[in-house]
Amino acid sequence: MSFFIYAVLIFLVIRFSVTVFNFISNPKLPKVIRHYHDKVSILIPARNEEDNIIELLHSIKNQDYTNYEVIVMDDQSEDNTFGLVNDFCSVNANFSIVKGEPLPANWLGKNFACHQLAAMATGKYFLFVDADETLSRGLVNSLISRMEMGKLALLSVFTNQVMKTLGEKLTVPLMHFILLNLLPLRLVKVSRNPALAAASGQCMFFNADDYRQKLWHQQVKNQVVEDVEIIKLVKQEKFNAEALLANGLIHCRMYKNMHESLAGFSKNLLAGFGNNVFILLFYLLLVIIGPIILIANFNISLLLLPLTLIILSRMMISYLSGQNVLVNLILHPLQMLFFLIISMISIKKYISKTGTWKGRPIRTI
Structure with a gap:
């Protein structure tokens, strides 16, 4: 097994461990019955x-x-x-x-x-x-x-x-x-x-x-x-x-259609990775390209572990965020495709300095 495949699997296990930690620790705002009176x-x-x-x-x-x-x-x-x-x-x-x-x-x-x-x-x-x-x-x-x-x-x-x-x-x-x-x-x-x-x-x-x-x-x-x-x-x-x-x-409800979603998320995705194009590309390589290579090889022994971890991760994340578990499982491959598309648009806007939001230019530094 190549070094790259090992890296993909190790990163997947790390991400799964983070998801499990979040699921167990349940980081939700507690609802209270006490009433406060501060302005x-x-x-x-x-x-x-x-x-x-x-x-x-x-x-x-x-x-x-x-x-x-x-x-x-x-x-x-x-x-x-x-x-x-x-x-x-x-x-x-x-x-x-x-x-x-x-x-x-x-x-x-x-x-x-x-x-x-x-x-x-x-x-x-x-x-x-x-x-x-x-x-x-x-x-x-x-x-x-x-x-x-x-x-x-x-x-x-x-x-x-x-x-x-x-x-x-x-x-x-x-x-x-x-x-x-x-x-x-x-x-x-x-x-x-x-x-x-x-x-x-x-x-x-x-x-x-x-x-x-x-x-x-x-x-x-x-x-x-x-x-x-x-x-x-x-x-x-x-x-x-x-x-x-x-x-x-x-x-x-952040956006109302695909066009708004692509424009909105591409506005700040790269900024969320510190405006570092290489870090974002490396993340995409491990999270999206790597699993595609695993699937292309179609080795059952290689596929079983990552598929299990991905499915369980999506289930836990969907539950924590109050989203439909089944819908996210079914749409996961397409969601990853659109993550790739949004990333490319975000990188293009950053390099060309053409990012706008609500009619105003976004000046990145």
């Missing part, structure tokens, strides 16, 4: 979100939490986002919307919107969420409970993903697959090493005093994967941070 600022950057944001606002209004303010930042929207939200705010006193300032040089849009929102917020905690999400009852209390228990400066939650079209089902599960197959999520909190860092910008819950002191979004103003860079900074500054799975407490 929470729910902060929402919104650019061209007229199709999504009202559902989010209704879900916040239906929370079993009363001491909160909601501030929506209309980030130079070209649709009716401002008008719809303004109408909602006019009959809901806890909600307000403001127009964002023009985007300065050397800032990315979402990072600047979050920075402005934090400057306006008055709560003890800052909860940043995206406009395409919905909050379930109990989320805010559960976030505060976990924050206080761990004396955290930042708690980030990987949301449960809503997928309706085939295009979404072929791409969106890749996010949890990569995360839970590579990183023991519990170690984000346990380890002081900033390299062991993961976060989701879809749900970032900050201690407001720490945020005001460090201005986290300003420190990562031009970073595409600002969520991961922020949690690295938090750990470097010796604050406590944690990343957990949503446990059904917050949902997001």
